[in-house]
Amino acid sequence: MAHTYEFPRPALTVDCVVFGFDGTGLQVLLIRRGIEPFLGAWALPGGFVRMEEDLEDAARRELEEETSLRDVFLEQLRTFGTPGRDPRGRVVSVAWYALVRPDQHPAKGDTDASEAAWFPIGGLPGLAFDHDHILAAALERLRGKIRYQPVGFELLPRHFTLTQLQALYEAILGRPIDKRNFRKKLLSFDFLTPLDEFTSGAHRPARLHRFDRRKYDAAAKRGFLFDL
Amino acid sequence: MAHTYEFPRPALTVDCVVFGFDGTGLQVLLIRRGIEPFLGAWALPGGFVRMEEDLEDAARRELEEETSLRDVFLEQLRTFGTPGRDPRGRVVSVAWYALVRPDQHPAKGDTDASEAAWFPIGGLPGLAFDHDHILAAALERLRGKIRYQPVGFELLPRHFTLTQLQALYEAILGRPIDKRNFRKKLLSFDFLTPLDEFTSGAHRPARLHRFDRRKYDAAAKRGFLFDL
DNA sequence: ACAAAAGTGTTGTGTTTACACCCATGG
DNA sequence: CCATGGGTGTAAACACAACACTTTTGT
Numbered sequence: 057m058a059h060t061y062e063f064p065r066p067a068l069t070v071d072c073v074v075f076g077f078d079g080t081g082l083q084v085l086l087i088r089r090g091i092e093p094f095l096g097a098w099a100l101p102g103g104f105v106r107m108e109e110d111l112e113d114a115a116r117r118e119l120e121e122e123t124s125l126r127d128v129f130l131e132q133l134r135t136f137g138t139p140g141r142d143p144r145g146r147v148v149s150v151a152w153y154a155l156v157r158p159d160q161h162p163a164k165g166d167t168d169a170s171e172a173a174w175f176p177i178g179g180l181p182g183l184a185f186d187h188d189h190i191l192a193a194a195l196e197r198l199r200g201k202i203r204y205q206p207v208g209f210e211l212l213p214r215h216f217t218l219t220q221l222q223a224l225y226e227a228i229l230g231r232p233i234d235k236r237n238f239r240k241k242l243l244s245f246d247f248l249t250p251l252d253e254f255t256s257g258a259h260r261p262a263r264l265h266r267f268d269r270r271k272y273d274a275a276a277k278r279g280f281l282f283d284l
Numbered sequence: 285m286a287h288t289y290e291f292p293r294p295a296l297t298v299d300c301v302v303f304g305f306d307g308t309g310l311q312v313l314l315i316r317r318g319i320e321p322f323l324g325a326w327a328l329p330g331g332f333v334r335m336e337e338d339l340e341d342a343a344r345r346e347l348e349e350e351t352s353l354r355d356v357f358l359e360q361l362r363t364f365g366t367p368g369r370d371p372r373g374r375v376v377s378v379a380w381y382a383l384v385r386p387d388q389h390p391a392k393g394d395t396d397a398s399e400a401a402w403f404p405i406g407g408l409p410g411l412a413f414d415h416d417h418i419l420a421a422a423l424e425r426l427r428g429k430i431r432y433q434p435v436g437f438e439l440l441p442r443h444f445t446l447t448q449l450q451a452l453y454e455a456i457l458g459r460p461i462d463k464r465n466f467r468k469k470l471l472s473f474d475f476l477t478p479l480d481e482f483t484s485g486a487h488r489p490a491r492l493h494r495f496d497r498r499k500y501d502a503a504a505k506r507g508f509l510f511d512l
Numbered sequence: 513a514c515a516a517a518a519g520t521g522t523t524g525t526g527t528t529t530a531c532a533c534c535c536a537t538g539g
Numbered sequence: 540c541c542a543t544g545g546g547t548g549t550a551a552a553c554a555c556a557a558c559a560c561t562t563t564t565g566t
Contacts, residue, residue, distance in 0.1 A: 063295070063332055063334070063335070064335045065293040065294070065295055065296060065335075066293070066296050066333065066335065067291075067293055068293060068294050068296065068376060104291055105294065105365075105376075106291070107291070107292045107293075107294065107374055108367050108374070109367070110365065110366050110367060111363065111365040111366075111376070132362050132363065134360050134362060134363075135339065135360065135362075135363045135378050137333070137338065137339040137378070138338050138339075139336050139337070139338060146335055146336070148296060148333075148339070148378075150363050150365070150376075217545085218545090218546090219544075219545070219546095234529075234530075234531085235545090235546085235547095236530095236531085236546090236547070236548080237528075237529065237530085239546085239547085240547095240548095241527095241528090255545095256537085256538095257537080257538080257544090258537075258538050258539070258542090258543070258544085259536075259537055259538070259542080259543045259544045259545075260535065260536035260537050260538095260543080260544060260545045260546080261536075261537070261545080262544080262545055262546085263545085263546090445518085446518090446519090447517080447518075462556070462557075462558085463518090463519085463520095464519090464520070464521080464557095464558085465555075465556065465557085467519085467520085468520095468521095469554095469555090484564090484565095485517090485564085485565080486515090486516070486517085486564075486565050486566075487515080487516045487517040487518075487563075487564055487565070488516080488517055488518045488519080488562065488563035488564050488565095489517095489518080489563075489564070490517075490518055490519090491518085491519090
């Protein structure tokens with residue numbers, strides 16, 4: 057029984073797919089590796105799990121160390137452990153995906169020494185390890201999830217216009233959405249609070265709205281189903 | 285860099301939540317532990333991942349070793365790694381859920397020495413480790429998944445009646461479904477093939493049907509959305 | 513002949529889609 | 540005053556929900 061624990065053990069890491077939205081398209085935050093293997097290649101932020109550290113804590117710690125991001129939406133994706141995915145030996149990685157608001161984006165060069173940069177989905181460089189594969193899985197998950205869970209708001213400023221929200225959905229789902237129908241439906245859900253606050257700029261000001269999680273949770277408990 | 289790999293490593297296991305359906309309710313297959321800790325307690329089948337073994341292979345191997353089940357539907361759930369979940373030390377477990385057909389159910393006592401038994405959801409014993417927690421997560425996933433993915437068929441014989449299928453959905457979703465509407469909708473999807481085969485028994489024979497994965501996949505590719 | 517489960521259509525209601533014009537602002 | 544994006548309603552098509560009786564078999 058005790059010897060069971062003396063089996064050689066795989067190394068355990070976490071990796072994070074960090075999504076952002078720039079008003080036009082989805083983006084992913086990558087870091088340039090400063091060590092071998094794949095020195096100089098772009099990769100997902102991540103690193104080794106410590107012995108007494110919860111998995112989510114490890115993901116948040118690595119995210120902050122490598123990208124200065126804190127307090128983001130973070131959810132487990134799944135675990136990748138095919139032998140050979142890391143040339144150094146057996147490494148199993150618990151993958152996560154994060155959603156960050158534009159106002160949380162790390163300033164350029166904020167990250168000590170190691171480079172971090174946003175890339176648009178569709179304009180991604182080749183990635184280290186099996187990170188393309190992890191990224192593809194995260195994207196698929198996000199596309200599925202956004203349709204029936206209110207996660208899109210995590211990619212927008214706390215106060216946003218309905219046009220911004222629509223652009224986000226169009227970018228993630230990859231199809232145009234009718235403006236009137238979209239507004240009608242979302243407002244009918246009654247968890248977007250219209251504010252007395254407006255954008256300014258070159259054209260007609262747009263009203264800002266806020267996502268009210270309390271109202272959403274209350275409705276969700278009553279068996280309500282969000283579905284765009 | 286090389287020393288990175290000399291960090292102490294958590295132990296890595298897999299655990300499987302095995303679902304079955306007896307015609308009336310959902311069931312879960314548990315094994316009685318033959319070793320400490322939790323000797324004699326009921327637990328999910330599972331065990332340690334070997335050094336050169338893929339995670340899914342490990343799950344399938346443990347499933348066969350402990351329950352004699354092979355060739356089942358198996359999908360990763362998520363990974364549980366909170367420090368303290370295993371009294372022996374840091375153990376991270378990649379959890380899976382499996383769906384097995386009634387005709388695949390292992391015969392009683394099929395499993396060498398170690399006991400395995402089906403328990404109805406709702407009549408479960410206390411489980412070892414954090415296995416109640418894993419089981420609850422698996423159940424939630426199954427309830428969500430069955431509504432928009434054709435996984436229910438993995439819990440029925442290959443040839444089944446529409447009444448059996450409806451009973452399955454009612455059991456998992458926990459609410460009654462209208463017979464005529466249910467049939468109309470499922471048949472309209474056009475991936476259930478009616479067979480020239482019927483049940484026999486005390487009453488009017490019921491026509492058997494088969495799930496045609498090819499037709500489903502073809503429709504799914506065309507952007508079709510299953511939704512009960 | 514009866515008990516038990518299988519099988520089958522129609523109608524009203526609500527939801528989704530398609531579609532075009534006026535409004536407010538800054539330059 | 541013009542260019543740009545913000546904002547609004549209605550009608551037709553479709554999908555969903557509610558509902559009851561006849562058929563087939565074994566006993």
